[in-house]
Amino acid sequence: MKRVLSRILVTSGVMLCASVSTASFAAADGPVRPDAARGEMLYEQGDAARGVIACSSCHGVAGNSQIPLNPNLSAMPHEYLYKQLSEFKLKDGEDVATRGGADGGPSVMSFNVMMLEPQDMQDIALYLSHQELTEPATAENEATVETGMHLWRGGDAARGIPACAACHGASGEGIPAQYPRLGGQHAMYLEEQLKLFREGYRANNQVMVTIAKRLSDADIKAIADYAAGLR
Secondary structure: OHHHHHHHHHHOOOOOOOOOOOOOOOOOOOOOOOOHHHHHHHHHHOEHHHOEOOOHHHHOHHHOOOOOOOOOOOOOOHHHHHHHHHHHOOOOOOOOOOEOOHHHOOOHHHHHOOOOOHHHHHHHHHHHHOOOOOOOOOOOOHHHHHHHHHHHHHOEHHHOEOOOHHHHOOOOOOEOOOEOOOOOOOHHHHHHHHHHHHHOOEOOOHHHHHHHOOOOHHHHHHHHHHHHOOO
16 A cells, blocks of 8 residues: 555655755855765764764664654755754754754754764765665555645645645755755654644744644644655
8 A cells, every 4th residue: 555655646746835944055154075975984983982973873874764753864955954963053052952852842963963063064964965765755644645735736825835845846856955855754754843843943944934833733744644655
């Protein structure tokens, strides 16, 4: 059933308007020449001397996560990944980073990036952007396909909800340097992030906060599952 459902989702045209990443790769305060080889080393092995944890322990080999609550990171735009890593990091005087976690507390990622320097983040981001998504998630709920497809393709003008694909692409491929790839992403992760946006705990994109506030729990589940089956 999963294969059939995934095929239905793949062949359907789609749409989401959610601005998630606008930072340029060569940020003014960031390094200019990232090193993908060094990024691979940090991603796969970490750096015990500095207390840097291997990213692969949670996000899988080459960014293909086996844990539904942890996102696939392979093939994501490096600009987007660098921006997200930067926004997990606590700034001086802050109790919670711009990208916070459940119930307004810090995300576990805030602790994981604590020892990362901007150069480390750029290197890891570049490495992941070169990897292939070899183990994408699949849609699981046939009952919500129609709702998910409707919101992804056309949104809901009456409620001020734009089409998802307007920013994230017809097949969830995203737009390099601007919006993340959502096709094949774990539905559980997407659902959690939309709820964090809705509650304002993930405050690193005000457009998404505004959109998410207009989504019901049922809308969020349908969109998340639909996106997981896109290719």
